[in-house]
Amino acid sequence: MDTDQLIRTLAADNAQRAQPVGIIMALALMAATPVSTAMLLIGLGVRPDIWLAVRNPFFDLKFVVTSALAIPALIISLHLSRPEASLQGWSWLLIAPVVILVGGIAAEMMLPQRSPMLTRMVGHNSMLCVSAIPVLSLPLLTAALFGLRHGAPSRPAAAGAIAGLVSAGIAATLYAAHCTDDSPLFVATWYTLAASIVAGLGAVIGPKVLRY
Numbered sequence: 001m002d003t004d005q006l007i008r009t010l011a012a013d014n015a016q017r018a019q020p021v022g023i024i025m026a027l028a029l030m031a032a033t034p035v036s037t038a039m040l041l042i043g044l045g046v047r048p049d050i051w052l053a054v055r056n057p058f059f060d061l062k063f064v065v066t067s068a069l070a071i072p073a074l075i076i077s078l079h080l081s082r083p084e085a086s087l088q089g090w091s092w093l094l095i096a097p098v099v100i101l102v103g104g105i106a107a108e109m110m111l112p113q114r115s116p117m118l119t120r121m122v123g124h125n126s127m128l129c130v131s132a133i134p135v136l137s138l139p140l141l142t143a144a145l146f147g148l149r150h151g152a153p154s155r156p157a158a159a160g161a162i163a164g165l166v167s168a169g170i171a172a173t174l175y176a177a178h179c180t181d182d183s184p185l186f187v188a189t190w191y192t193l194a195a196s197i198v199a200g201l202g203a204v205i206g207p208k209v210l211r212y
Contacts, residue, residue, distance in 0.1 A: 021081045021148065021150050021151040024150045025074075025077070025143070025144060025146075025147025025150075026147075028147045029140060029143050029147070029166075031143060032139040032143035033140065033170060033174075036137070036138075036140055036170070036174055037174055039135070039136055039139075040136060040174045040175065040178060044128075044175075044178045045178060046177045046178055047177065047178055047179070049180075050177060053182070056182055058104065058183065058184060059176075059182045061100070061104045061182075061184060061187075062172075062176040062179065062182065062187055062191075063176055065097045065100050065101055065104070065184075065187055066097075066169050066170075066172040066176060066191070068096040068097040069096075069097040069165060069168070069172070069195065070166055070168075070169025070170050070172075070173065072093035072094055073094065073162050073163075073165035073166040073169055074166045075090075075093060076090050076091070077144065077148065077159060080148075080151075080153050080155060080162060081148050081150075081151025081152065081153050081159065082152065082153075083154050085153070085155070086155065086158075087155075087158055094165070101184055101187060101188045104184030104187075105184045105185055107184075108120075108183060108184055108185070117185065120185050120186060121183070121186055123183065123186040123190070125180065125181055126181075126186070126189075126190045129179060129186075129191065129194060130190055130193055130194050130197070131194075132175050132178075132194075133168060133175050133191065133194035133195070133197075133198070134168070134171075134194055134197050136171035136174055136175060137164070137167040137168050137170075137171040137198045140167030140170050140171055141163060141167040141198060141201065141205075143167075144164075144166050144167050144202075145160065145202070145205065145206070145209055148160075148163055149210060153206075153210050156206040156207045156209075156210035157203045157204075157207050158203070159206055159210055160202035160203050160204070160205050160207070160210060161200070161202050161203035161206065162202070163202045163206070164195075164198040164200070164201055164202025164203065165195060165202075167198055168194060168198035168199065169195070171198070172191050172194065172195065
């Protein structure tokens with residue numbers, strides 16, 4: 001084999017190498033997000049008073065909380081895509097949304113309240129929240145698992161669960177634009193339950209699709 005042929009062979013081999021998992025997952029999630037957005041807009045729509053709601057810091061806080069779940073979960077899922085990776089030393093990243101919610105609940109408690117705590121926690125659309133977020137998560141969970149399949153997770157159940165949190169975080173961000181319940185107590189209860197459902201689904205599917 002002469003030098004020119006060797007160079008062409010190496011170049012072809014390099015071109016055929018798999019893209020990094022992060023790029024594949026990012027592209028997959030970017031493709032799935034418009035699908036979930038369309039599902040939201042067609043099925044539920046955006047709350048009619050959204051332009052007034054954005055002036056409410058507790059409405060804005062919902063997006064901060066959901067983003068604080070999705071971003072760390074994405075970082076952890078990329079870590080788990082590597083062989084022999086574990087949650088040890090990484091799970092603390094998931095504390096971020098908890099800390100933000102605790103701060104939001106504390107701030108709400110200091111305000112004069114027109115409704116009891118239980119009423120604010122139950123809200124008006126708790127069952128819709130628990131069902132809508134998992135449904136909106138389905139295209140995103142598919143995309144996240146597709147991205148992880150291009151890695152080599154040695155703990156597929158854990159990787160699937162974290163992929164579920166990624167998709168639930170993005171779906172909850174979308175759903176927050178429809179949700180008329182802005183109390184941090186509501187978010188802490190029902191958004192958390194919905195995210196747990198999606199994480200559980202990911203943990204069940206993970207071992208079936210992420211084995212290598």
